[in-house]
Amino acid sequence: MKRQDLESTLDRLDKKFKKIKKTRYSILAYIGTVYIASLWLVFVNPCLMNILLPILAILIPYKLYGENNLKKLLVVGLVAILLLAVTLSTFQLGLIYDQPHRTLESDHFQDGNVDNLYGDTDTTFTFTVNLTKEYVEGYNYTVYLNLTLATIGSVHPIPYEGYRMQRVGEDNETYHYSVQVSDLEERLFGHRFSVRRNRTDIDDELDYDWHRTSIVHGPITISESRAFQLLTFEYFTSTVIIFIFGMGILWLKRRMDKSVSESVEGLEEKEKELEEACPECGTLLEGSSACKNCGWEIGAKEEPDPEDVKETDQPEPPE
Numbered sequence: 001m002k003r004q005d006l007e008s009t010l011d012r013l014d015k016k017f018k019k020i021k022k023t024r025y026s027i028l029a030y031i032g033t034v035y036i037a038s039l040w041l042v043f044v045n046p047c048l049m050n051i052l053l054p055i056l057a058i059l060i061p062y063k064l065y066g067e068n069n070l071k072k073l074l075v076v077g078l079v080a081i082l083l084l085a086v087t088l089s090t091f092q093l094g095l096i097y098d099q100p101h102r103t104l105e106s107d108h109f110q111d112g113n114v115d116n117l118y119g120d121t122d123t124t125f126t127f128t129v130n131l132t133k134e135y136v137e138g139y140n141y142t143v144y145l146n147l148t149l150a151t152i153g154s155v156h157p158i159p160y161e162g163y164r165m166q167r168v169g170e171d172n173e174t175y176h177y178s179v180q181v182s183d184l185e186e187r188l189f190g191h192r193f194s195v196r197r198n199r200t201d202i203d204d205e206l207d208y209d210w211h212r213t214s215i216v217h218g219p220i221t222i223s224e225s226r227a228f229q230l231l232t233f234e235y236f237t238s239t240v241i242i243f244i245f246g247m248g249i250l251w252l253k254r255r256m257d258k259s260v261s262e263s264v265e266g267l268e269e270k271e272k273e274l275e276e277a278c279p280e281c282g283t284l285l286e287g288s289s290a291c292k293n294c295g296w297e298i299g300a301k302e303e304p305d306p307e308d309v310k311e312t313d314q315p316e317p318p319e
Contacts, residue, residue, distance in 0.1 A: 006259045027072055030061040034080040039087065053081060054243035058250060071253060077243045083191055085235035089228050096150075096188065096217055097224050104193060104213040108135040110174060112193045115217045124182040125192070125219045129193045130174040135211070140198040142169075143177045148215060150188035157190050165193075190215045 023029075037060065038053045057077035061067040097118075106110030112129040119125065127145045143165040148157035169176040194212040222230075281294045 003164070010178075011197070025066070026065065027076060029081070030065060030067065030072070031079050033064070034060050034076060035083050038080065038084055040156055042084065042088065050239050050242060053084060053239050054246050056244050057081065058256070062250075068077055069245070069253070075246065078240065079201075081101075081239050081243060082236055085232045088235055089231040092231055093224060093228055096220070096227070098216065102216050102217060104129070106193075106211070108132040108195070108211050109193050109213050112213055114191060114218050118220050120221055120223075121184060121186055121222065122182075123184075123219070124163040124180055126178065126180050127165070128168075128176070128178045129189065130176055131195060132174055133170070134173075134223045136195065138198060142196050143183070144194045144196070145179050146192050146212075147181070147184075148190040150190045150217060159191065162194075181219075184219065184221050186220060186226070188217070188222060189219050190217055191219070192216075195208075234306070275287055 001011055014140045034057050038056050041056075042050050045163065046158050056076070057080050058073060061073055061076050064085075067073065101117055108131060110130040110132070113127070115126040115128070116123055129143070129145075131143060145163045146164070147160040149156060149160050163181060165177040165179040167175050168178045190211045192215045194210055196208050196210055220227075
């Protein structure tokens, strides 16, 4: 496509978008465009939501459609952010509540499990795991259950509490460990298993190393409806703060532009007033061709001051 054809196409599209601003349902078009653009970008990379969505919520109506009403921009941004928060929360809860039950495995742990993946604050959860004998043979060691607080998308889980597990049996190759946990708060939890193996280094000083499994969801002590509310609130607030900040910057820019414009207009009016003032006494002429104070007239020929006339300018006497 030639450059002229491309510019012509872009110009036609720009005019079509600008026409939508004059329609009755323009605000719905703004919200829909922001929502679709943000949805595509967020599912490419969810971490971009807090940054891209506030920017798109302002720039799409402001630049693409030419909407400069700050109240409409504010409504569009809030509604679009809320819709996206609801969408992502619904998607996230599907991953959490509809996932199959998973057991934890690692190089030295087998059959890591939790009985009663879902419950409430009164539920007692039983965690069990098997530890390879060969890994801990000849060492002092401790096996732990580690609970974490689940965050959105399980990114950077927050440590919650560790529980020391008790040996409850063994077979030829593994030791069996178990622990019961109750009185948990109403949250989305994640869990993992870990073992701390004590050892003595070459300087006879006590040292230790850790071996851990990965983290999976559970136990879950919160209802799905309550989790939906919390996730939606978390998505919404984390994004709307940046959006409000951006709107504040846009509002300040508008105020500064208005202030500069008023200052320029004031200077122009002052210059106009000075142009219409009498050059002799400074009295405003107010549309008159003659000054009411000193009698100066527009277009009147001014007589030179005798003191300002040089001798060379004096007429020569007749011979």
